[in-house]
Amino acid sequence: MIPFFSRWQAALGFALLSATAPAAAQTTAKTDSINIRKIYDQALLHGESYENLRQLTGKIGGRLSGSPQAQQAVDWGKVTMEKLGLDRVYLQEVMVPHWVRGAKEKAQIKPAKGKGIDLNVCALGGSVGTNGKLRAGVVEIDTWAELEAMPAEKVKGKFVFFNRPMNPTFIETGRAYGDAGDQRRRGAIEAAKKGAVGALVRSLSLAHDDFPHTGTMAYDEKVTKVPAAALSTNGADELSHLLKADPGLTVELEMACQQLPEVKSFNVVGEIKGSKYPDEIITVGGHLDSWDLAQGAHDDGTGCVQSMEVLRLLKATGLRPERTVRAVLFMNEENGTRGGNKYAELAKAAGEKHVAAMESDGGGFTPRGFGVEGDPAVVAKVQQWSPLFVPYHSEEISVGHGGTDIGPLKGQVKALIGYECDDQRYFDIHHTAADTFDKVNRRELELGGASMASLIYLISKYGL
Structure with a gap:
């Protein structure tokens, strides 16, 4: 410049x-x-x-x-x-x-009362599948420190929902992408360390829409491999809103992806x-x-x-x-x-x-x-x-x-x-x-x- x-x-x-x-x-x-x-x-x-x-x-x-x-x-x-x-x-x-996505992913928010609400999701690249339908409670986190401080018993058997958005104040969008991308890359590893059954990650986008964003993620061979999915930004906002009103809700996820x-x-x-x-x-x-x-x-x-x-x-x-x-x-x-x-x-x-x-x-x-x-x-x-x-x-x-x-x-x-x-x-x-x-x-x-x-x-x- x-x-x-x-x-x-x-x-x-x-x-x-x-x-x-x-x-x-x-x-x-x-x-x-x-x-x-x-x-x-x-x-x-x-x-x-x-x-x-x-x-x-x-x-x-x-x-x-x-x-x-x-x-x-x-x-x-x-x-x-x-x-x-x-x-x-x-x-x-x-x-x-050679990773394959398989059949289109499906997900629903399951409130304690009422009908399920469809979520727009996609598997993150390299994720394992769910082996059928996987249903569990959800804990939402915004920072790694928050997850680190969370007792394992609060996370075990649930999805960890990583909902930190890209920072809109960064003029260079690539910087915002890199800043928020650690959730996608490491989310499944850090969730599994706490006993979670899967990771749900807010899509890396500044747009508010219904398109989930895939992208590569990583596993650690010393840590259990759990499924990882991206939620559209609208879906992430809705899940966050509903969790505040109903902390006991569950999410049902179905992914058929596999590594060949x-x-x-x-x-x-x-x-x-x-x-x-x-x-x-x-x-x-x-x-x-x-x-x-x-x-x-x-x-x-x-x-x-x-x-x-x-x-x-x-x-x-x-x-x-x-x-x-x-x-x-x-x-x-x-x-x-x-x-x-x-x-x-x-x-x-x-x-x-x-x-x-x-x-x-x-x-x-x-x-x-x-x-x-x-x-x-x-x-x-x-x-x-x-x-x-x-x-x-x-x-x-x-x-x-x-x-x-x-x-x-x-x-x-x-x-x-x-x-x-x-x-x-x-x-x-x-x-x-x-x-x-x-x-x-x-x-x-x-x-x-x-x-x-x-x-x-x-x-x-x-x-x-």
Whole structure:
């Protein structure tokens, strides 16, 4: 981010800097500006990422690792990249977990008197099933300290209901998601330690609706595995309200999910060899797998098609990169990060020299800039290019998180870069049945791919 400067001030500063710079530097800056304009024009006039996303989401849909749909996505990704005429397209084999949801989950609030009230729920990824209907009382907690202080006899044989909402005062919704996410990840473990029969977790969303949000959760092999389900935010509010009036109510939950043996799958990789430094590699990627409730459009179909579009844009504009640019469609980000780990493992074994890695996994919304993980000097170098992005409103470059799939490359790469977009709506649909193609705006998606391609063009030209 450019502190204390508006866009016009940043642009003016860049103009003044160019005007006072040596003639060679002025020529270079002008050339870069023209080439970036070519990238954006190509994306906005002839972009292919939106139609690619339509194919991925419409013909295949949800792509949970280990599923037949995930394999279909691998095949689709390989064929789609081969059509781009890249220097190389190949697969990286990786073993992935295979969890299945089974029949649609059912849940009801059972008051002491009156009819049952349906709850919108879904199993958390990796949860065990209920082995039929599981009915128990409920204890609600808002903090870990509250659970820790609660006597075991008050929890034993009941559901622990984790109802701490995402913090709406955090401007960055990703921060709010991370802050509340420990309930989903650890809820089943901590509930079981107290003798609970299951965990009910408020969906990680700032929206108030009836969509339950799935997502990965964890077990501890030393602790009994109990079922874990997410409640929609409306359902969580209703359960909390009814508990206050009727502490003796019960919840009946039925889930048929199960963990099956691991399955062989693949990362899909396509690359353009660098014209001057082919042994120096810049990686850009998104994750090909998604949760199974919907089409996985924003999470992370958009990141995959944008990463492929980076290669297409460089080819279509004739801006052959000086360093090798490699697009990777990672498998199994959602429930294991096996693809990201395998990619880093193979890169290290091959002694590859990675300059930078970029990931798009925050949705396909309007671009804002990039978050950079790296040494201060590296971050500063990337920030020097910020003025070139001012005309496209994508100049916010700051220290930030790179991404889950490129994270294992840390130590092998100079910079981990996360593509950042306007994510205020992202967690309304994240991990839900609402994550569908119709929620993606063509122009926003194509602008994002152009932003990513432009920064990769600069890194390829100048290095880090």
